[in-house]
Amino acid sequence: MNILIDIGHPAHVHLFRNLITHLKKKHTVIIASRNKDITNELLTYHGLDHISLTIPGRNLMSMIKEFLIRDIKMYLLHWKYKFDIALGTSVSIGHLSMVTEIESFNFNEDDDDIVPLYSLLSYPFSTKIIIPECLRYKKWSCKRILHNSYHELAYLHPNNFTPNEKILKKYNLERGKYIIIRNSALKAHHDRGVKGLGNSTWDKIYDIIKGQSLIFSRENERSHKIDPWDMHQILAHAKLLISDSQSMTMEAAVLGVPSIRYNSLVGKISVLEELEHKYKLTCGFRPGQENEMIAKLKELLGNPDLHHEWQVKREKMLSDKVDFNQWMIDFFENEIVTSNKI
Secondary structure (H helix, E strand, O other): OEEEEEEOOHHHHHHHHHHHHHHOOOOEEEEEEEOOOOHHHHHHHOOOOOEEEEOOOOOHHHHHHHHHHHHHHHHHHHHHHOOOEEEEOOHHHHHHHHHOOOEEEEEOOOOOOOOHHHHHHHOOOOOEEEEEOOOOOOOOHHHEEEEOOOHHHHOOOOOOOOOOHHHHHHHOOOOOOEEEEEEOOOOOHHHOOOOOOOHHHHHHHHHHHOOOEEEEEEOOOOOOOOOHHHHHHHHHOOOEEEEOOHHHHHHHHHHOOOEEEEOOOOOOOHHHHHHHHHOOOOEEEOOOOHHHHHHHHHHHHOOOOHHHHHHHHHHHHHHHOOOHHHHHHHHHHHHHOOOOOO
16 A cells, blocks of 8 residues: 655654554555654654655744645645555645545544634545544544544553663753753644743742753754653653643653643643543643642642652553554554455
C-alpha cells in the first residue's frame, strides 16, 4: 500500500513516528509535513524523510490561504504516488478524500467545540474520525471510532518510552531537582481570547520557586538549552511542571510528573479534565484563581512523597488505558488492511 501521513505539529511527529516505523516494514509511507515550530527538525532527527508543503499562517486569512495551497500540493502528491489511504490530524486529508476515492483517517483528541473551525473544515470530508472515548461531540457520530487511550500514550507509554537518567548529565541536571516552566504561544485559531501565564501571575509563582533550578521553555522559541528530542527525558525526571500548555501538561500527566496548568481553557478540555479529576495527575487553574494556584504550588513543593504518589496515580491510569501505538497498529492491520473498501 501507498500511505500518506500528514503531520502538521511537533506533537504529531511523536504521535505517528512509531507507527510509521511499523508501516514501513511492508508499505510505502510518504510523510507530508508542515514547517511549524520544530516539526521538520524532529522528523529529520528521527530519520523520517518528509516533504514539507507549507508554513503556518499568522492570522485567519493567511491560515485559509495556507490550507488552500496545502490542499493543492497534497492533491499533486496523490497524483504522483497514488495513495491508498491517508492518516493524520489534518484538514487536507479530508479534502483529499472529497476529490479522490482514498479513505482518510483523522486523529484528534480535542473536543469539537474547542477546535470548531478545524472540526468544520475537516470532519465532514474525513472518512473516519478517531478520538478518545471521553471527548464531547454532537455531529458526525457515524464516522467516529472511539479508543480508550490518549495520543501521548503512543510515545510515552512504558512500552514505547524508557526514562534514561544518563541524559540528565548532558545538562547538569539531577533527577527531581528542577522545575520546568512551559509557556504556550497561544496563537492557534482555537486559542483566540485564551489567557495564560502573564507577567503578574509569573511574579507570584517566582516568589515561591526562586532558588529552585528552573528550565524555561516557550513555544516557537529555542529559549532553553534542551534539545527537542531530549525534552521528554527531561520532563520525565522533573520535580514539577508549571505551564499554560495543554500538550506538555498531558505529557507530564501520563509520565506521572506533577503539573500545574494555568489558562482560561481549564475546565473545558475533556482529556485534561479526565486526567485531573479522575486520575488526579494534574492541577488546573483559571485566571482569577491565582491564590488557589499558589496554595497548591506550596502544597506540592512541601510534599516529600510527591514523586511516589504521582507514580501510583500513573499506574492506575495506565491500568485503565491502552498503548495507543499498539492500538493504531492493530486498527491498521485489522480494520484497514483487511477492509474491502480500499
